[in-house]
């Protein structure tokens with residue numbers, strides 16, 4: 001191994017509260033599987049699990065033109081994998097306290113160059129190599145005592161809640177030094193809690209809702225409705241871009257595009273105009289339930305939030321949900337629009353959602369949509385419709401597009 005200190009290893013931490021007993025191993029395996037999928041397109045990575053830690057290293061660093069930069073890219077990509085709480089990029093050093101301390105000081109000098117301080121810090125060593133000459137407490141002290149005076153002026157030791165963690169991991173083969181942690185998105189590994197289907201419109205909310213379902217461990221496929229010839233290719237392109245953008249949070253994502261025009265025409269022609277939007281949504285729930293069940297999906301996900309738009313009253317939500325054969329999850333139920341918008345910006349969907357393309361629900365919009373819908377009125381209105389035939393033809397016309405998570409954020 002090369003003895004020049006440089007980034008060699010990524011230390012991965014994950015939330016441990018949900019992890020007891022045998023769940024833990026399944027959780028770790030799923031997490032490693034998802035991390036591998038996420039970084040596959042960057043470089044071959046070796047993941048190792050040991051003692052509640054996962055580490056990632058390049059398989060053949062010598063084949064990378066710039067291995068340290070590649071490792072940094074991998075770390076940034078890992079920060080987007082649900083289930084992971086933080087990562088640290090570690091510098092590899094020989095297992096010699098004097099060398100470890102020198103590397104810490106060099107790294108600290110760089111980090112503090114433009115700081116006026118004081119920055120609170122702590123040294124936290126871990127020793128996997130019990131044969132190492134110092135215990136972890138001794139190593140903490142050894143390193144802290146050798147921080148040069150000019151750096152001490154900008155530092156203040158603090159054991160709990162320090163701003164800067166100087167981490168040292170002594171492993172049998174080598175020691176690793178890192179400064180600080182980069183937060184991941186938390187949550188649970190996608191796939192550890194089953195599957196769901198999110199109804200994806202072109203709006204701001206539903207991509208965020210899908211993201212939250214993924215973050216809580218559900219593999220989340222996406223279902224959108226298109227109404228050609230009323231709504232054209234540009235809406236389709238927007239939905240595909242949105243799907244691709246959130247697809248990076250899980251290994252594989254399916255986008256289902258279901259034809260919806262015939263259903264909308266039938267509702268327009270045969271049902272009371274104020275109920276159109278509610279009836280459209282009821283068909284979306286039916287199609288969503290069928291699509292989900294075909295793939296062992298156990299829930300639908302929507303971007304609904306109470307009272308956000310006139311149609312999202314408790315009455316209308318009840319009318320819509322009654323058509324679903326599965327539980328409907330609404331991760332944004334208590335969010336203000338500004339909160340959702342902030343998350344959309346953070347996960348990179350806001351700009352895509354803001355692209356002004358028509359949504360199929362705007363087709364045949366009535367002048368005064370029903371705000372407090374009644375289920376019995378929905379059922380009465382639907383008597384005029386050939387529900388099974390409409391459903392069957394839409395399901396038959398579904399187009400499926402698959403995405404892999406290998407890509408980095410554009």
Ligand code: ATP
Pocket residue numbers: 198199200201202203204205206207223224225284301302303304308309311312359360361
């Ligand atoms: P969004 O920002 O996600 O469009 P919204 O605040 O505009 O949500 P609605 O238009 O009432 O709210 O839609 C509520 C939910 O119904 C959406 O979040 C989405 O899950 C689903 N939905 C609405 N229109 C469509 C569509 N054309 N295709 C798929 N799902 C849809």
Ligand code: MG
Pocket residue numbers: 201202203204359
């Ligand atoms: Mg919408």
